[in-house]
Amino acid sequence: MTTFASPVDLGTFGPYGPGRLHTSAGWNRPVYPFQGRVTADGSSGFRAEPGRYHLYIAWVCPWAQRTAIVRKLKGLEEVVSLSYVDDERDSRGWAFRERRGPDPVNGFTFLEQAYDATEPGYPGHISVPVLWDRETGGIVSNNFPDITIDLGTAFEKWADTSVDLYPEDLRGRIDELNEEIYHDVNNAPYKVAGATNQDDYEEHRHRVITALERLEERLGESRYLFGDRITESDVRLWVTLVRFDLGYNPLAKISERALTDFPNLWAYARDLYQRPAFRDTTEFAALRFSEGPAPSFLNGGPKRITVEPALADWDAR
Template structure:
């Protein structure tokens, strides 16, 4: 493309205010309201096709990383393109700056423009991940779970067949998600807060880590000897935990106090899909020490051991 890259001006909260959602009075629609699905047979209106979809992601964002990991695990790098918003924002929402590059598809400088093109006057969440359809010129979805599952299941011959969401394991993956999504993946933010709700969230998180540690003593992955979407969803939280919300160990002991869970996290980090989509600098709090992700572990010995 010969277009000159366009970038947003620097973050300026004095001029643009803080990022806020202002729902119009009486508007009952969900604030994350793009939930389109890609399907292999095209029945959803968004058929799986190479070169058609673009993913707006953010290196800092665990929800976006769940999708970029799926993209890599399924070998879809040439099939679905990706770009990354800047990690800071003002009232204009996420923006494209020199830090992580331009929007190569539409030349937008603000992610808000993608939402505005899809729904004029859009006033809900302007979030990453956002999946864009080049053909219809609109957003398909900003729901990480649906996007991740579609990348894992709908791209047939364009994918490498990794299949991280196998039919027979779906109930167990979603059952785990009901627990880990609440206690861990969403729970970490609440656990880092103050007041009774934070105390409760910390207790739930600690209980989950303790249970996960026991579970992973005999299983290489959450569901046994097979890597699945459940591992992808959990791992991004673990990757960030000790250098962000728990950087001062105010939430819980560090992950090294849960040896099997920590070894499991390091084992996954060795996989190119996990390492290549992780930029620790984008979510490490100032002064936090990065743990040794390359410390030896022998999780391979667990391969084939059913849990």
């Protein structure tokens, strides 16, 4: 019999965060302690094999969407299975509810059970994505930067090898750009949202704007971040761009300009959206997280600019 978690109940359980999500005032992301790696030869202890691994992800989460995009770009849908947790959570964390379906692997009702099965009494952050190993009955990794690299490189025996998201000749440059994207784009909106004073708020939001302007200039000279081929860097940037106007900007109040006000970034984002790997893993209704209960990290101290959610025409040519 399929079982689901009870409905989200903020009144009884409170919001997710306190006691689980420990961040500094500068929003340094929490530690992701499960950092196993999947390798083609199994030298890491986790050999790439069809049917062995499962991804637990959420529609709303950008870090998790990366894994769904790479999985589809590489043609791994029949190799690595995938399921979604519910979009909403209370202090109990991510859960399996009827809206998104049950846990098809273990029958868990809460993702916390996967963490406890791996480390009994696990006290830390319950995050997605989670890469689960059916063979060992535990989590391989919840360290999101590693999971997409492994999906993109370790399963070549079963993958679409015409897609190379992490080519050896570009890895150093991709790693360098990924660091910039992470600090100035991916993680930066959380720092804006969590700013405790006016100076920090202004500093953090202008750092995001400056980064977008820098990327706008770069994309005026090439179709993608590294020329005419999609790489890991494009996947990492895009998941923030697609959430900017509906989620990050209206939540954190970052910029008076929408994504559509950056012509090259907007054309680039729409270009990627035409590909099934990006389109089919996106549900815009789930990206309106700025309209739900305020997350625990949002600080109401600074005086913020006014920004309303906006849904542009992603099919515009």
